[in-house]
Amino acid sequence: MAGVPVTAGRDWLPVATIVLGIVALWYVFAVILNAPWAYDQAGRDGVTLGPADLVAATLSQERPRLPAPDQVATELWKSTVEVKPTSKRSLVYHAWVTLSATLAGFALGAALGIGLAVAIVHDRTSDASVMPWVIASQTIPILAIAPMIVVVLNSVGVSGLLPKALISTYLSFFPVVVGMVKGLRSPDALLIDQMRTWNASAGQVFRKLRWPAATPYLFASLKVAAAASLVGAIVGELPTGAQAGLGARMLSGSYYGQTVQIWSALFMAAILAAMLVGLIGLAERMAVRAMGGRPGR
Amino acid sequence: MDGPAIEARGLNLVFETNDGPVQALKDVDLTIGRGEFVSFIGPSGCGKTTFLRVAADLETPTSGTVRVNGASPEAARQARAYGYVFQAAGLFPWRTIAGNVRLPLEIMGYPRAEQDARAARALGMVELAGFEKKFPWQLSGGMQQRASIARALAFDADLLLMDEPFGALDEIVRDKLNEQLLELWATTGKTIAFVTHSIPEAVYLSTRIVVMSPRPGRVTDVIESPLPRERPLHIRESAEFLAIAARVRDGLRAGIGDEV
Numbered sequence: 001m002a003g004v005p006v007t008a009g010r011d012w013l014p015v016a017t018i019v020l021g022i023v024a025l026w027y028v029f030a031v032i033l034n035a036p037w038a039y040d041q042a043g044r045d046g047v048t049l050g051p052a053d054l055v056a057a058t059l060s061q062e063r064p065r066l067p068a069p070d071q072v073a074t075e076l077w078k079s080t081v082e083v084k085p086t087s088k089r090s091l092v093y094h095a096w097v098t099l100s101a102t103l104a105g106f107a108l109g110a111a112l113g114i115g116l117a118v119a120i121v122h123d124r125t126s127d128a129s130v131m132p133w134v135i136a137s138q139t140i141p142i143l144a145i146a147p148m149i150v151v152v153l154n155s156v157g158v159s160g161l162l163p164k165a166l167i168s169t170y171l172s173f174f175p176v177v178v179g180m181v182k183g184l185r186s187p188d189a190l191l192i193d194q195m196r197t198w199n200a201s202a203g204q205v206f207r208k209l210r211w212p213a214a215t216p217y218l219f220a221s222l223k224v225a226a227a228a229s230l231v232g233a234i235v236g237e238l239p240t241g242a243q244a245g246l247g248a249r250m251l252s253g254s255y256y257g258q259t260v261q262i263w264s265a266l267f268m269a270a271i272l273a274a275m276l277v278g279l280i281g282l283a284e285r286m287a288v289r290a291m292g293g294r295p296g297r
Numbered sequence: 298m299d300g301p302a303i304e305a306r307g308l309n310l311v312f313e314t315n316d317g318p319v320q321a322l323k324d325v326d327l328t329i330g331r332g333e334f335v336s337f338i339g340p341s342g343c344g345k346t347t348f349l350r351v352a353a354d355l356e357t358p359t360s361g362t363v364r365v366n367g368a369s370p371e372a373a374r375q376a377r378a379y380g381y382v383f384q385a386a387g388l389f390p391w392r393t394i395a396g397n398v399r400l401p402l403e404i405m406g407y408p409r410a411e412q413d414a415r416a417a418r419a420l421g422m423v424e425l426a427g428f429e430k431k432f433p434w435q436l437s438g439g440m441q442q443r444a445s446i447a448r449a450l451a452f453d454a455d456l457l458l459m460d461e462p463f464g465a466l467d468e469i470v471r472d473k474l475n476e477q478l479l480e481l482w483a484t485t486g487k488t489i490a491f492v493t494h495s496i497p498e499a500v501y502l503s504t505r506i507v508v509m510s511p512r513p514g515r516v517t518d519v520i521e522s523p524l525p526r527e528r529p530l531h532i533r534e535s536a537e538f539l540a541i542a543a544r545v546r547d548g549l550r551a552g553i554g555d556e557v
Contacts, residue, residue, distance in 0.1 A: 190387045193355055197381040198401040199374055208400065212391045291391035292432035 105168020113176025183217025320513030344514025380449030510552025
C-alpha cells in the first residue's frame with residue numbers, strides 16, 4: 001500500500017523524458033534518411049536548400065524513407081477518427097480484423113498450453129514425449145510454416161479467420177506450456193507432503209495447491225502469449241495477399257511505397273499489443289488482490 | 298481404540314544417495330502409548346525426522362514394521378489418523394488464516410458450516426481468534442506456526458506428529474508456545490510425537506525422551522520423565538529437571554562418540 005501513491009506522481013517525469021528523447025531522435029533520423037531524396041529533388045528543380053528548407057523538405061514528403069512522427073500521428077488520426085470504422089480505409093477496421101484472429105488464436109493457444117502443461121506435470125509419459133515436440137515446434141521459423149498452414153487449410157475449404165488464428169495459436173501456446181509447467185511444479189515439497197498427510201487426491205492437489213501456486217506464472221506467460229498471438233495474426237495475413245488486417249495494410253503499404261501507412265499500421269499493432277498486455281495485467285492485479293497478495297509485490 | 302499409538306519393530310531405512318547408501322534408521326524398536334508426549338532428540342542425521350515421516354507414510358521403511366493406531370502407516374494416513382506439523386509453517390500464502398485451517402477439512406469433505414466451526418475452535422485453542430481474515434504474511438513467524446498447529450488440530454486426529462515445529466523461532470516465543478502446547482496436550486489428551494534439537498524443550502514437554510544418534514540413525518536411550526504432568530515454566534530450574542537434562546546430554550554425547 002505504501003509507496004505506490006507517493007511514487008505514482010513522480011513516475012511520469014522520467015517516462016516523458018525518455019519519450020521526448022525518442023521522438024527527438026526520430027526527427028533527427030527522419031531528416032538524415034530523407035535528405036538524399038530532398039537534395040535530389042532540389043537539384044532537379046535547380047534550387048539549393050538551406051538548413052531550414054532541408055528540414056521542411058524532409059519532414060513533409062509523401063513517400064519518405066522514414067516518416068516523421070507527426071506524419072504518422074496525422075495518418076493514425078485520419079484513418080481512425082475521420083473515417084467510418086466499417087470502411088476499408090479505416091485502420092480501426094483492419095485492427096479489428098487482426099484483433100479477432102489474435103483473440104481467437106490466443107484463447108486456443110492458452111487453452112492448448114494449459115492443457116499440455118497439466119498433462120506434462122501429471123503424466124510421466126507426456127513429460128517425456130510431448131515436451132521435446134513442443135520445443136521442436138518453436139525451432140521452425142513461423143514465416144516458413146505460416147503460408148503452408150494457410151494454403152493447406154484453404155485447400156480443405158477453411159479460410160478467413162481460422163488459418164490466421166491457428167498461426168497465432170502456434171506461436172502463443174509455447175510460452176504458456178513452458179510457464180505453466182514451471183508454475184504447476186512450483187509448490188514446495190513441504191506443501192506436497194502436507195497434502196499427502198491429509199490424503200488429498202490428485203485432483204485436490206491440483207485445484208487447491210498446484211493451480212493457485214501457478215497463477216503468477218500463468219499471467220506472465222499470458223502476457224508473452226498475447227504479444228506472440230498478435231505477431232502470428234499479422235504474419236498470417238502477409239503470405240496470402242489478405243484483403244484486410246494490419247498485415248495486409250503493411251503489405252500493400254510496402255507494395256506502393258506508402259511508408260506512412262506502414263508505420264501507422266505498425267503503431268496500431270503496438271497499441272493493440274499494449275492494450276492486450278495491459279488487460280492481462282489488470283486481470284493479474286485483481287487475481288493477486290483476491291489471493292491476498294502483499295501490496296507492492 | 299486400544300493398543301499403542303505407534304509401534305515400531307526392527308525398523309530399518311536405507312536411503313540410496315549418490316555417495317552410497319545411508320542408513321537413516323537402524324533396528325529401531327519403539328512403542329508410543331496413547332496420551333504420551335514423546336520427544337525425539339539427537340543431532341542432525343540421527344533419523345528422528347525420518348522416524349516421524351515413516352509413521353506418517355511419507356517414507357517407506359526398508360525392513361521392519363510400523364503400526365500406527367494398530368494399522369499400517371498408509372491405512373492410518375488414509376484414515377486421517379494423525380496431524381503433522383512441519384518445521385516450516387507451510388501455510389498456503391493465497392489463503393487466509395481461517396482458509397488455511399479449513400483446507401484439510403475441505404479436503405476431507407466436512408460440510409461448510411462445520412468447517413467454519415472447527416476452524417474457529419482450533420484457532421481459539423492456539424489463541425489466534427480474531428486473525429481469521431489475515432493472510433499468512435501479515436502474521437509473525439510464531440503466529441504462523443501456531444496457525445499451522447491449529448490446522449493439524451482442526452480435524453479429530455488423536456495423534457500429533459510434530460517435526461521441530463518451534464525450531465526456527467526465538468527463545469521467548471518458543472517458551473510461550475511450549476507452555477501452550479502442554480496446555481493443549483492436557484486438555485485434548487492427544488498423543489504427541491515431537492522432534493526437537495533442544496534439550497530443555499525435550500525435558501520440559503515430554504513424558505518420555507527418545508535419545509538418538511547418527512550414522513547409523515538409532516535409538517541410544519529412552520528416558521522416562523519423573524516430572525509431574527502439570528509443569529510451570531520455572532520447573533526448568535528444579536534439580537529433577539536438571540538431572541534429566543544431564544542424562545539426555547550424556548546420552549547425546551555417548552551417541553556421537555569421538556566424532557565431534
